[in-house]
Amino acid sequence: MAAVTLIETRALSRHFGGIRAVDGVNFALPEGELRALIGPNGAGKTTFVSLLCGRIAPSGGQVCFLGQDVTTLPAHRRIGMGMAYTFQITSVFGNLTVQENIALAVQRRRAGNGRALESETRAALAQVGLTDRAEQPARALSYGHQRLLEIAMGLGQRPRLLILDEPTQGLSDGEVAAFIALMREVARQTTILLIEHNMDVVMTLAERITVMDAGRIIAEGPPDEIRADARVQEAYLGKQHAEG
Amino acid sequence: MTQRILALHLGLIGLLFVLQFVLPPYHHDNIARIMVMAAYAMGYNLMFGYTGLLSLGHAMFFAAGMYGMGLSMQHAGFAAEAALAVGITAGFGLALGVGLLALRTTGVAFMIVTLMFAQALFLAILYFGPFTRGDEGFVIPLSARIFAGLRLSDPTIRYFAALALFALVLLAMLWLIRHPVGRVLIAIRENEERTRMLGYDTWRHKLFAVTASGTISGTAGAVYGLLFGYVGASFAEVPYSIFPLLWVLLGGAGTLVGPFIGTLFMFYLIDLASGVTDAYMLVVGVALLLLTLFAPRGIMGMLRERWLPWLP
Amino acid sequence: MEFGPHLMLAVLEGLVQASVLTLTALGLSLVFGVMRVVNVAHGEFFMLGAVLAWWITSLLGGGAGLAFAAALVGAPLMVGAIAALADWLVLRRVAYDPERTIVATIGLLYIFQQITLMTFGPDARPVPPPFNTRLALPWFEWGEGGIALYWPWGLSITSYKLFVIAAAPVVLVALWLVMTRTRLGLVLRATRIDSETARAFAIPVEQVYALVFGIGAALAALGAVLVVPIRQAHYLMGADPLLLSFIVVIIGGLGSLRGTVLAAVLIGMSDGIISVFFTPTLAKIFATLVVAMVLVARPGGLFGERRT
Missing domain, CATH: 3.40.50.300 (P-loop containing nucleotide triphosphate hydrolases)
Incomplete structure (x- = not known):
């Protein structure tokens, strides 16, 4: 190989x-x-x-x-x-919105670039199909959606x-x-x-x-x-x- | 969304500006004190409300600023401007040192370590009585309370100086919590392990929070001493560590205007109560109990939960 | 006085201090160990014990011995009841959340202080000791004919202080018997190890917590009753015992009873000895800094089990 x-x-x-x-x-x-x-x-x-x-x-x-x-x-x-790691036991920021959760994952690489932060956050949201729920607090999501959010936070880190x-x-x-x-x-x-x-x-x-x-x-x-x-x-x- | 947030905070500052011209002298003086103390509470809120670090020793930062300012005037003959700089630096230095040590612990141990450091500073002020004038404290003479040509003892100037500090801290906090660093602090409060596993150095962020919080508190202490002309050991005692906690809890931890609302409420609650009874401690005690039992999120926290989810 | 006799005096004073501190700190440690909460109002339970002791003895008057005995039993019981009530009304309702408990007990602290100030007043009031014979103590010196005993001026202790020194071991043994030999002790230990499992075994955890909080406060009150004949009752007297108990519990390892006793003796002795030779303020500065640094270096305490 x-x-x-x-x-x-x-x-x-x-x-x-x-x-x-x-x-x-x-x-x-x-x-x-x-x-x-x-x-x-x-x-x-x-x-x-x-x-x-x-x-x-x-x-x-x-x-x-x-x-x-x-x-x-x-x-x-x-x-x-x-590296990115997604937790076995769902570990999202329950009091923050879905979009804020993902933005936190993205912003480490994009802290100084508001536009890239926004577009990459939106991309990760769309990838797991949570765009409609972007403004909901994460704790309000169903278990399955929280798992997807967890994955999106992994993806958001590219x-x-x-x-x-x-x-x-x-x-x-x-x-x-x-x-x-x-x-x-x-x-x-x-x-x-x-x-x-x-x-x-x-x-x-x-x-x-x-x-x-x-x-x-x-x-x-x-x-x-x-x-x-x-x-x-x-x-x-x-x-x-x-x-x- | 950004616009109404900005409007709310600028509106509050504007309201306080206008109040200066209409308030009777008694309340005029009160509001000036409240604004300085609210700046102190906002500093506390940065650590407790936004980062989730409960300190029981914040009086040490307030006192460091106050004594840094007062002692450099008293013993080195510094002018107000330089003395203020010394006070701010003292708050910053102490906060950095305490942060480096105390952040090695978490939870209950962190609270006790901060309590112990604060107690050590208070006792040190008593112990070095000949230098600090111990329990009695000392008065800063009128002649020394002139800042950039302005007489800080004049009520109007004092009010505007307090407002300037308050506005500066409020806007700086507004900027910070919308800044990526502020978002990470909130993330640490919510779930530190997750934040770490998103690649953030949580220890350094917490150190930043402690240092910034201590610097703001120290600045408030130095300004309080300058504006009201007195430096005393009671400001380093346990109650002055508890007050900001109380104000922030009452107003709403992790909300921007909460500390101001809490300070305002508590101040006038004690003020009204003292018309009826001199048992102000009872009021404080009962308020703390009722808060923890019935309103753990505070006034602004409740508003945010029920009606105004956009409130920062 | 020469150094030798002076040191012996300091050690005896230190033992008195250690005895009272052991009881007070044990109460704090018990509460932390079983309930996992920090009780900031612990010093006020100490203060209440002292004030109630004054109240009981001055109410009964008559023979100092009998009145004091009544205080020794009555004050801890009353304080224990007050604490259990506070637990039931407040702590239970914040679900023993560590941070909210701290804030709530700070609230209790202010309430107790103010109520005492309004009823008992701002003065310090003495309680007469039940017995107070001054016992001169001998010291030795190397004379020309070998060791010779003599009675240096000022080297003495009162019978009451000896009683206080003896009290702590007696209470400790009693507590130890309760913890190891009784059903109550078993319930306490089970709750301490795992409250969830205890609940599953039908242990009424909430009642146990109220009881533990009461016992913890009663121990502080007992220490206070013992100390009022030596130091007077005052509404602000709770701060020092709180601070020292904190120090002891931390050095001993949060929640470890054995460590607490060891540390209480260590701190009580050194506090007693240091304050004979140095100013108390310097001793306290030193002690608080040591505690902070111990926690920074070993968050589990000196004698505590290490958690990874």
Whole structure:
């Protein structure tokens, strides 16, 4: 593959007390890819991406972004370099309007440019289809719309790398379909790392899939290969079948 | 939308300007004091109402400005202009120092740290009594209260000086909260973690809020001393940290004119109450209780919620 | 006086201080630990305890011993009831939101102060101690024939102060027994650890909170009753105990009872000792700055559990 590696980790670890939430993970994501990160609950996916974007500090190992070691950089500096992170648990500014929420995401790059701020905010609003609700306070939105706002705040940052933590959780079937279409469009300009439980979404969207279990990467490859992988079936799909 | 906001605030300033010519002397003097104290409250509001940082020690910034001004006059013979600059610088320096330290804590610990620093400053004023005249304080002589050739002891000039400070702070606040930096402060109040994950250095923004807030409070303290001619340790005591909190809560935290409305209301509430009883503390106490119980958003906050959603 | 006897005197004064402070700070710490709120009116409960002690003793008159005993029981009970009522009427209704609670208790502070000023008046009033025998204390010196005891002039303590010093350990042990051996203690500990779960186990959390707030205030009042025979009752006397209790609770680690006791002894002793040798103002400046810096460096307190 000729693509440049956008983000890379070496032996990245995070321990909580005696629990190894993330355990020596080596991971690389080439620029332009749409990668899904899957694994059973408690596999360490959210901890792993939190380490990537600097929400929590690692116990050991390295994170490199755009060829630069960012392990010791605080979260806001990494975001400034072009990462964006959308929260698993919806975390919007409830008392501000939808438009103000997105403007806050845009304005970091466009602080001195009112016109660009306005047009990019409007563009992000339109991308997720919330234009009609721009003046509503975010807390008045339905859950599904809040998830979309969360994504729009990610898009408004025009990131090099967009990390989405379970974006379709709690969405209706129609909203999921719209999300898939949106991701296809966004993926043309942006590298995406997607934590997702909905296998249909994963199999439809992802170019490659990384599977985590118990803090380690146990498999990585294109969707077909992952579907056929025995370890993955045992660790993840098997458990789900057992649960269901 | 922008126009009616501008109209409202310029209108308030205009109204206060006109009032100067019609008010009887007693109220004339009151309104001048209220405007300076409202500037103090607006400084407090920047931190508490807009950034979500509750300080219990703001009297230290007010007192730093007041003593910076007064002591440089008293001991170094500075003229009013230079003394005012010293006062503002003192407020700025103290706020920067306190911010650097106190912002390492959050929540309850932050409140207590600010309370402790303020208490230390108050005790220091008492301890260095020979230099600061301790509890008694000192009077700034009439001859020293001349600013750019204007006699600040003259009621009319004093009123306009207070109005100038008030208008300056009000318009600066209006500009700030519409500025991107101000938007980030509001975002921090709403959800600090989210703001950080949008790529903003929340710590530096909070430090800015503390420093700006302390500088405004210090300026108000210095101007108060200059206009009313007295510098005293009581301005550094706990009640003067509580008053701005009270005024801002009453008027509406996180609203622009709230601090002024709150200061005005509280001032006249105590004024009226003291006609009936000398128990002004009771009025303050009951007001605080009623506010927290029934109107946590304050007067302007309630107006904004019910009728005027565009209010900044 | 020479340095040795002087130091011993300072230590004894420090122990008196530490004893009263332990009780007062324990009340604040209990409230913070269980309810997770900061009670700014805590010093006023202390003040109310002292004022009510004066009221009870002057009402009963007669034998100082009996009147004082009545105050020792009555004042904390009354203050506890007032506090529980305040909790029920105010704090419960702001849902124990940390910031609104602080503002509300500031309101209570002013109300209590003003009501006391209007009823009790602006004067400081003494309460006679139930017993007050002056006990001279010996010191030793290296004489020609080895160690010799002598009674330096001024080195003495009253029997009442010894009583105060002994009171804190007794109350502490009683409190400890209640916390570890009774059903009430179990309920308190469960609420302290997780109020949501406690609620799920049918613990009436709101009543528990009112009770805890009452007990916290009663402990402050008890400390105050003990101190009025030494220092007089005055409507502004609540500020110092509030500040010192804050300091103790912070240094001890917010909400940690063991840390609170340790810190109370430490602060009470050093405050007592420092104010014998230095001016009280300088001692207080020093203490407040130390507290601020401790919080800045270790927001969990010196003895508190570290939170990550």
